[in-house]
Amino acid sequence: MSVTNALQKTVIINTGCANISSVKFALQRLTQNVTVSDDPDVIYAADKLILPGVGSANAAMQSILSKQLSGCIQSLTQPVLGVCLGMQLMVTDSQEKAHKSNAIDTACLNLIPGKVKRMEVGNLRLPHMGWNTVDPVEQNSIFKGIPSGTYFYFVHSFAVDVYAHTLATSQYEMPFSAAIHKDNFYGVQFHPERSGDAGATLMENFLKL
Amino acid sequence: MLARRIIPCLDVREGKVVKGVKFRNHEIIGDIVPLAEQYAQQGADELVFYDITASSDQRVVDKSWVSRIAQVIDIPFCVAGGIKSVQDAGRILEMGADKISVNSPALADPELITRLHDTFGQQCVVVGIDSYFNEQSQQYEVYQFTGDEKRTQNTGRLTADWVLEVQQRGAGEIVLNCMNQDGVRQGYDIAQLSQIRAVCNVPLIASGGAGEKHHFYDVYKQADVDGALAASVFHKGIIPIPELKDFLRAQGIIIRDEFVQTTA
Structure with missing residues (x-):
């Protein structure tokens, strides 16, 4: 099944983390032309881009820097969707640091203002793992057709507070940004590729932007 | 609100889904991919594929089915069995x-958990624990190599101690298989799970003993587990997942609702 123009090129930016396959397979269920690349020429030529990421912010940023991709990503003007850690890499900085380091916060890509902080959840468990409800601030753009209270799959311990760039909220002891947006940059804290039909709808909306 | 998870577990041997009673006498249930698809469509929140031969047989097991599942499934899934190194784990995640x-490889080399955490992040690392209630000592003890009856052995570790250690080493989730209950459908081991819940600050998944719908209610309500795993009741159609979800919702348990797209 393909929901988009067959000529549209969707590129998953290869940030060097292990599990890009699930994002790739999910996109391939929706559109024909999906590639994974860390080549700036391929990235610039894409119609839509996905910034995936699992692992730690520090390791992912180091990988992006070593591949000399930060300038390339910052200069993109086509729609970019950051997923999970990929969303967290889109803001200014993250409290998630290298293991055992006293270093200052990890500088991120600064595509959208904001700060990633460790979640404070009282007696609840971290990581925040499982299906939780999401409330879109407005039901347009990537949340078109997705009502308030729709379940998406989350796995994370760090989050961005609710603020001016929040596109959708969720709640786990504390409210946090389930999605953020500025200009051509969109980020989702949950995993649309693992969120069943709701996730497929969101990705379809993104591919149709 | 975060929903409680319902997790069918598919024990895999030679590329087929099997199920045994008390870890023994395995019978073939069916092919992996169609079964996985069926569970996803029925509303399962997550799937676990447990290659029960791998840890015991000391051989390289063909895992190409992982990729076949990933291509068709749009809910999260976890793969267990035979992962002995960071390289093994990397291949599965890729x-x-x-x-x-x-499970067993972490008991042989606890540092493995730390290396997996440092390489892939906490969210990828699940530790499975096979725990048996020792009537004589009146304690819960950790067993290993439970996939093969001849090699199954007591590790000498107390379950609560191991639960604490794996968390310190970076586990992101713990699946507690209560061996006394496994396959006999008499209910989850609420006493043990409650005890472990008190020392477990990461998500805890109950495993072993599901036989009726109210067993799920009991384990969520009384042991406060994040998810409940079951095999035979789902494979044999004893509890249809949509019916289980309706029952739990009616009892006030937070369960994921099906997505209904709105028309603008």
Whole structure:
């Protein structure tokens, strides 16, 4: 099944983390032309881009820097969707640091203002793992057709507070940004590729932007 | 609100889904991919694939089915069994699994948990624990190599101690298999799970003993587990997942609702 123009090129930016396959397979269920690349020429030529990421912010940023991709990503003007850690890499900085380091916060890509902080959840468990409800601030753009209270799959311990760039909220002891947006940059804290039909709808909306 | 998870577990041997009673006498249930698809469509929140031969047989097991599942499934899934190194785990994650679960190899080399955490992040690392209630000592003890009856052995570790250690080493989730209850459908081991819940600050998944719908209610309500795993009741159609979800919702348990797209 393909929901988009067959000529549209969707590129998953290869940030060097292990599990890009699930994002790739999910996109391939929706559109024909999906590639994974860390080549700036391929990235610039894409119609839509996905910034995936699992692992730690520090390791992912180091990988992006070593591949000399930060300038390339910052200069993109086509729609970019950051997923999970990929969303967290889109803001200014993250409290998630290298293991055992006293270093200052990890500088991120600064595509959208904001700060990633460790979640404070009282007696609840971290990581925040499982299906939780999401409330879109407005039901347009990537949340078109997705009502308030729709379940998406989350796995994370760090989050961005609710603020001016929040596109959708969720709640786990504390409210946090389930999605953020500025200009051509969109980020989702949950995993649309693992969120069943709701996730497929969101990705379809993104591919149709 | 975060929903409680319902997790069918598919024990895999030679590329087929099997199920035994008390870890023994395995019978073939069916092919992996169609079964996985069926569970996803029925509303399962997550799937666990447990290669029960791998840890015991000391051989390289063909895992290409992981990629075949990842291509068709749009809910999270975890692969367990035979993951002995960071390289093994990396291959499974590259094929599209969301999480990997380690059990016997982590008992042999606890540092493995730390290395998996440092390489892939806490969210990928699940530790499975096979725990048996020792009537004589009146304690819960950790067993290993439970996939093979001849090699199954008591590790000499107390379950609560191991639960604490794996968390310190970076486990992101713990699946507690209560061996006394496994396959006999008499209910989850609420006493043990409650005890472990008190020392477990990461998500805890109950495993072993599901036989009726109210067993799920009991374990969520009384042991406060994040998810409940079951095999035979789902494979044999004893509890249809949509019916289980309706029952739990009616009892006030937070359960994921099906997505209904709105028309603008």
